[in-house]
Amino acid sequence: EPEVTQTPSHQVTQMGQEVILRCVPISNHLYFYWYRQILGQKVEFLVSFYNNEISEKSEIFDDQFSVERPDGSNFTLKIRSTKLEDSAMYFCASSRLNEQFFGPGTRLTVL
C-alpha cells in the first residue's frame, strides 16, 4: 500500500542553522501539506501546496519557512534560521481528493 515517507526521522540542529525536511508524498496525489506538533500540543497546520505553489498558509508559516517541490516526487520544508521554539514533530501529508494521509514525521530538536 502506498504511503507518505519522510526523512530524516530525527534531526538535531543548533539555533540559527538552516534545516530541510524531506517528504515523498503518495505518487498520484495532488495536494501536499506540512503540519507540526509541539510536544504535548495539538497538530497544527503550516502550509498547503498545489500545482507547484502555496495555496494556503497559517500564521506560523512566516518568512523563515519555505516549501518546494524540486522534482516530481519530493516535497521539502525549509526553515532558514531555526529557533528553539521550532522544536517539534513535523508531519507531511498528501491527498488526491479529500482523504489526507500523513507521513511518520520528522522530530526536529533545536538546541
Add this chain to the structure above:
Amino acid sequence: SQELEQSPQSLIVQEGKNLTINCTSSKTLYGLYWYKQKYGEGLIFLMMLQKGGEEKSHEKITAKLDEKKQQSSLHITASQPSHAGIYLCGALGGGSQGNLIFGKGTKLSVKP
C-alpha cells in the same frame, strides 16, 4: 476560528469492552477526519465523514457524524490492546485546499 473539543481526554478500558470517544465542533463540520496516533509517531488515517448522519465502519471501529454536523463519535467494539493510542479528530479548517484543524486527542489505554 473553529475549535474541536474531544472527550474524554483519556480513557482506560479492559480488553473486550466497548468505548466511545466524542468530538464536538464550535462550527458546522464540512469534513470530519479520525486518525490514530501512537506516541511519537505519525497519524494513521481511520475514516472521513462528510454528510450529516453518515456512519462508517472499519473492522471494529465505527464513526458517526450527527445530523447537525457539529459532533462526531468514534466507537470501538470489543477493544483490544492493538487499539491503544491517541485518537485525533480533525476538521476541514475552512480553507479551500483542505487544511485540517485538530482536537487535542483522546488517549486510549486497553488493559489486557
